[in-house]
Amino acid sequence: MRHPQTDLQQYNRFIQRKRAALLAALLVTLLAALLYMGIGSMRLSVGDILRVLGGAGEAKHVTAIKNIRLPRVLAAILIGAVLAASGAVMQCVLRNPLASASTLGVSQGAAFGAAIGIIVFGGGMITNSNSNSTVAVNNPYTVTLCAFVFGSISSLVVIAISRLRRGIGPGGLVLAGTALSAMFAGGSTLLQYFADDTSLGAVVFWTFGNLGNVGWRDLRFLAVVFAICFVFYFFNRWNYNAMEAGYDTAKSLGVNSEALMLWSMGVCSLSAAAAVSFAGIISFVGLIAPHMMRFFVGDDHRFLIPGSAICGSLLLILADAAAKLIDPPVILPIGAIMSFIGGPVFLILLFRGRGGRD
Amino acid sequence: MIELRDIHFSYTADAPVLSGVSFTLDDKQCGAILGNNGAGKSTLLKCIDRILRPKQGSVLVDGQDVFSLSGGELARKIAYVAQNARSSDLTVFDTVLLGRRPYIRWDVSDRDRELVMSLLERLELQKLMLRRLSQLSGGEAQKVLLARALAQEPRVLLLDEPTSNLDPRNQHEVMQLVRDIAREQKISVITVLHDLNLAVRYCDRFLLLKDASVYASGGAECMTPENIEAVYHMHVHLLEHRGIPILVPFPDVH
Numbered sequence: 325m326r327h328p329q330t331d332l333q334q335y336n337r338f339i340q341r342k343r344a345a346l347l348a349a350l351l352v353t354l355l356a357a358l359l360y361m362g363i364g365s366m367r368l369s370v371g372d373i374l375r376v377l378g379g380a381g382e383a384k385h386v387t388a389i390k391n392i393r394l395p396r397v398l399a400a401i402l403i404g405a406v407l408a409a410s411g412a413v414m415q416c417v418l419r420n421p422l423a424s425a426s427t428l429g430v431s432q433g434a435a436f437g438a439a440i441g442i443i444v445f446g447g448g449m450i451t452n453s454n455s456n457s458t459v460a461v462n463n464p465y466t467v468t469l470c471a472f473v474f475g476s477i478s479s480l481v482v483i484a485i486s487r488l489r490r491g492i493g494p495g496g497l498v499l500a501g502t503a504l505s506a507m508f509a510g511g512s513t514l515l516q517y518f519a520d521d522t523s524l525g526a527v528v529f530w531t532f533g534n535l536g537n538v539g540w541r542d543l544r545f546l547a548v549v550f551a552i553c554f555v556f557y558f559f560n561r562w563n564y565n566a567m568e569a570g571y572d573t574a575k576s577l578g579v580n581s582e583a584l585m586l587w588s589m590g591v592c593s594l595s596a597a598a599a600v601s602f603a604g605i606i607s608f609v610g611l612i613a614p615h616m617m618r619f620f621v622g623d624d625h626r627f628l629i630p631g632s633a634i635c636g637s638l639l640l641i642l643a644d645a646a647a648k649l650i651d652p653p654v655i656l657p658i659g660a661i662m663s664f665i666g667g668p669v670f671l672i673l674l675f676r677g678r679g680g681r682d
Numbered sequence: 683m684i685e686l687r688d689i690h691f692s693y694t695a696d697a698p699v700l701s702g703v704s705f706t707l708d709d710k711q712c713g714a715i716l717g718n719n720g721a722g723k724s725t726l727l728k729c730i731d732r733i734l735r736p737k738q739g740s741v742l743v744d745g746q747d748v749f750s751l752s753g754g755e756l757a758r759k760i761a762y763v764a765q766n767a768r769s770s771d772l773t774v775f776d777t778v779l780l781g782r783r784p785y786i787r788w789d790v791s792d793r794d795r796e797l798v799m800s801l802l803e804r805l806e807l808q809k810l811m812l813r814r815l816s817q818l819s820g821g822e823a824q825k826v827l828l829a830r831a832l833a834q835e836p837r838v839l840l841l842d843e844p845t846s847n848l849d850p851r852n853q854h855e856v857m858q859l860v861r862d863i864a865r866e867q868k869i870s871v872i873t874v875l876h877d878l879n880l881a882v883r884y885c886d887r888f889l890l891l892k893d894a895s896v897y898a899s900g901g902a903e904c905m906t907p908e909n910i911e912a913v914y915h916m917h918v919h920l921l922e923h924r925g926i927p928i929l930v931p932f933p934d935v936h
Contacts, residue, residue: 575733
């Protein structure tokens with residue numbers, strides 16, 4: 325008999341290393357968030373920021389942090405986390421490494437729904453001040469509900485295709501997502517066609533993806549929605565590991581594969597809808613973050629889901645920092661920055677062969 | 683002990699895949715499901731574990747009807763290893779730990795981890811425990827999946843062609859292991875096999891499927907050349923070498 329205790333300790337150390345990797349990623353993300361809050365027309369040191377967060381600091385610093393920079397960085401953290409965790413879950417339940425809200429057309433569907441919510445149902449107001457025009461969501465429930473309905477349509481089509489045409493493969497499913505995206509983008513364009521000039525500019529700007537419109541009230545709403553999503557994902561972490569071994573094996577382990585897939589895609593649609601309602605379409609973070617995290621923690625969803633969430637937050641903080649730093653004082657749309665980085669990574673994933681995994 | 687009673691299954695109304703399959707297996711026994719491609723062997727296995735829902739019939743484990751159980755309860759009675767199961771990127775230890783899924787309420791316990799460790803030792807896999815499943819050879823991976831199934835502490839173990847894609851030595855190793863496990867753990871093992879010689883050598887009971895129904899079933903006495911010829915459309919001679927039964931096929935003889 326060998327030494328079972330030593331072997332088990334070896335496994336426990338292996339698990340500890342994954343925990344350490346998550347902790348390190350979390351610390352890096354918090355540091356990035358602190359540094360990010362220093363960026364802007366008024367440069368702030370880490371010391372200034374910490375003093376404000378501690379309840380002290382100069383009045384103008386407090387105003388900048390509390391009204392603008394803290395909500396913005398929290399929006400990046402929340403939206404990045406939920407899009408990335410949802411991406412990891414979608415990749416698992418659809419058994420498709422190319423899956424994410426934006427590659428399957430869920431975000432675009434949600435954007436169309438949100439546009440309907442804002443323009444048709446008056447869930448939002450398009451304001452035009454002398455400096456710039458913005459879309460303010462004054463009824464997050466209506467807008468998110470509309471976004472959820474249309475995002476779910478994309479999800480249902482994707483589920484139906486993946487179940488009915490089992491041979492379609494990961495690439496084929498993404499093509500279906502592209503078709504859905506095109507359809508919903510067309511729908512959004514038609515809506516904009518009937519909008520007046522000032523609101524047209526505002527809606528186009530909003531669809532680029534932008535963190536600047538998220539206020540404190542929106543953040544509370546987002547936090548609640550996202551908490552629901554994370555509890556659901558975390559509760560199912562073992563079921564996702566079982567799904568990785570295939571639908572039949574998952575069933576034999578007592579997991580109701582079909583129900584898990586439907587519920588998971590529903591929750592993913594909800595999270596994408598909430599994210600899109602307040603920040604527009606931010607592509608690729610849900611695709612890239614899980615793949616980056618797999619380098620460090622592997623396919624184990626106990627670690628992959630929280631890891632992807634942290635990684636998604638970090639990606640959006642960095643992307644928004646780039647959006648601010650490229651051509652100050654202009655803040656470029658974060659959606660465009662993410663697409664610019666994400667497109668090439670997507671191509672690499674497509675051609676590296678992981679796309680053929682099933 | 684497991685009893686299949688009159689199982690019917692079909693994907694479409696007019697083409698039955700299984701009609702009226704019954705079979706009984708005691709503890710410590712290893713049963714082989716045999717038949718040509720498309721005879722419904724894998725379908726039967728999936729019906730037993732409710733992965734597919736039979737149109738009619740019941741499955742009793744130790745006298746209890748298992749179709750009334752919840753998914754989690756069923757998974758503590760019956761374990762299933764799919765054919766050519768997809769390789770995941772989980773480590774060997776975590777793959778076997780997945781077998782504890784039906785018992786996990788909130789998180790894995792020390793007992794779960796210790797059980798996994800002892801199974802890895804029993805199957806001599808402990809050196810591989812932190813390797814990824816996708817990096818293993820076919821024989822090693824098959825043993826890991828067996829270990830995962832055993833981690834469910836099942837009463838019945840279902841295996842869908844456990845020896846496909848294995849080299850000859852590994853085929854025998856896996857079948858010996860399966861037979862030994864059935865005896866040690868006092869469980870019933872039902873396995874789909876294509877290799878008749880592995881079946882007659884390692885299994886105690888046989889279920890010959892032909893045209894969606896049972897052509898013959900029972901102990902070694904039902905593995906006659908006549909029955910095999912009828913099921914496989916192939917002439918065979920049954921020989922014995924040092925007490926080991928051997929089937930020699932003559933596919934050209936009619």
